[in-house]
Amino acid sequence: MNKKGRNDYPWINHWTYCTIPIGLMAMIHSDDKGLVLPPNVADVQIIVILVPCKESNLKAILAACSSAVQTLQVAGFRVEHDFRDNYTPGWKYNN
Numbered sequence: 001m002n003k004k005g006r007n008d009y010p011w012i013n014h015w016t017y018c019t020i021p022i023g024l025m026a027m028i029h030s031d032d033k034g035l036v037l038p039p040n041v042a043d044v045q046i047i048v049i050l051v052p053c054k055e056s057n058l059k060a061i062l063a064a065c066s067s068a069v070q071t072l073q074v075a076g077f078r079v080e081h082d083f084r085d086n087y088t089p090g091w092k093y094n095n
Contacts, residue, residue, distance in 0.1 A: 046072055049092050050083040058085070 002008040029036050039045045048069050052058050062083060072079045082092050 043078065044080050045078045046080075048072075048079065048081045049089060050081075050085065051089045052085060 025037070025041070026035055029038060048065050050062060050065050052061055065081065065083060069079050069081050082095075084092070087095075
């Protein structure tokens with residue numbers, strides 16, 4: 001019965017069979033900051049972030065990070081990098 005006391009057809013929403021796995025993945029793999037996809041599904045599997053120390057050789061650290069990115073890409077991983085030095089590591093992690 002509807003609010004007016006008359007018989008009415010019920011309406012329900014239901015995920016179709018093709019979207020159930022997507023919805024389940026979104027519900028299972030999320031947290032307070034958003035969706036966290038499993039590595040096989042994610043567009044980016046690894047992000048290499050430059051974290052320089054105050055008294056360190058920035059060029060050497062940048063070269064090591066670039067080498068790590070290339071090695072991971074050759075191994076078949078989907079890799080991005082964040083070599084910006086005008087943001088703190090904490091800001092980069094949150095981003």
